[in-house]
Amino acid sequence: MLSPVVVGVDGSAESLAAVEWAAREAVRRDRPLRLVHARNWTGQAESETAHAAQRHRAQRTLRQAEEHLRGSVPDVELTDEQVDGPATAALLKATERAELLVVGSRGLSGFTGVLVGSVAQGVVATAPRPVVLVRAGEEAEDEHYPAGDGRPSTSTGFRDVVLGIDLADACDEVIEFAFEAARLRHARLRVVYAWQPPSAISLGPGDIGLINDPEQAEEWRGFLSAVLKAWREKYPNTEVLETVVEGRASTVLVRAASAASLLVVGRRLSGRPAVPRIGPVTHAAVHHVRCPLAVVPHE
The missing domain is CATH 3.40.50.620 (HUPs)
Structure with missing residues (x-):
């Protein structure tokens, strides 16, 4: 069943x-x-x-x-x-x-x-x-792009599914949920990663810091593409837009979800059931995102 x-x-x-x-x-x-x-x-x-x-x-x-x-x-x-x-x-x-x-x-x-x-x-x-x-x-119309005359419609294509990804903790369960949601809707999947440049305090004596912000962004784009490569192959008919943005993850995702049909984020399963936590990014999404929000638990 x-x-x-x-x-x-x-x-x-x-x-x-x-x-x-x-x-x-x-x-x-x-x-x-x-x-x-x-x-x-x-x-x-x-x-x-x-x-x-x-x-x-x-x-x-x-x-x-x-x-x-x-x-x-x-x-x-x-x-x-x-x-x-x-x-x-x-x-x-x-x-x-x-x-x-x-x-x-x-x-x-x-x-x-x-x-x-x-x-x-x-x-x-x-x-x-x-x-x-x-x-x-x-409403059902909210998941779709407006018609040519600007009116709400359910006969137009679905708005993007947006996946907020943490490249330091990229989890298959969360990525698969987002790809499957996009496939079911024949929608584009927009994968968003927000990064912040390291400060002089956070860099250790043996760390190599990229000074040029565009170079840092390019590094993250390459990392994101590598993480998504296998999923692109598994879902060849799903259009994927990879977005790397400098800024706070919570702010970037709330902005990205403003025109989405669905926002997907992850939540790490707590080893202490008596102390449930959702994390700051998911917390911000729960309070501020207007589109439907999928929170996917993962190990």
């Missing part, structure tokens, strides 16, 4: 946008879609009557999401599930058997606009599978 695309559903505008994006992605990947609603996300029911009311509200929330999808993405193979919360733990459990997990990037915690400590932040920092965050208001 194919592992599903799993999406968290709570009835908020953010989760409905996530549901639609997840449905489109499930169709692209030829995977089933599973809607997951965590009952009692804020505490345990005090009585059977209250618990029954929660089940009813959960069922109504799932039905509304399903009815919404029947009109917008009718070809998706759809199932749903109610689970007992808390939400972060419930979604993490569902992710164990998922192709990927999709959540709304705001609204799941009940604190609109606050990501730190929210469900979205929790699953991004700890999920063993890729997690995609989707903002409220995300």
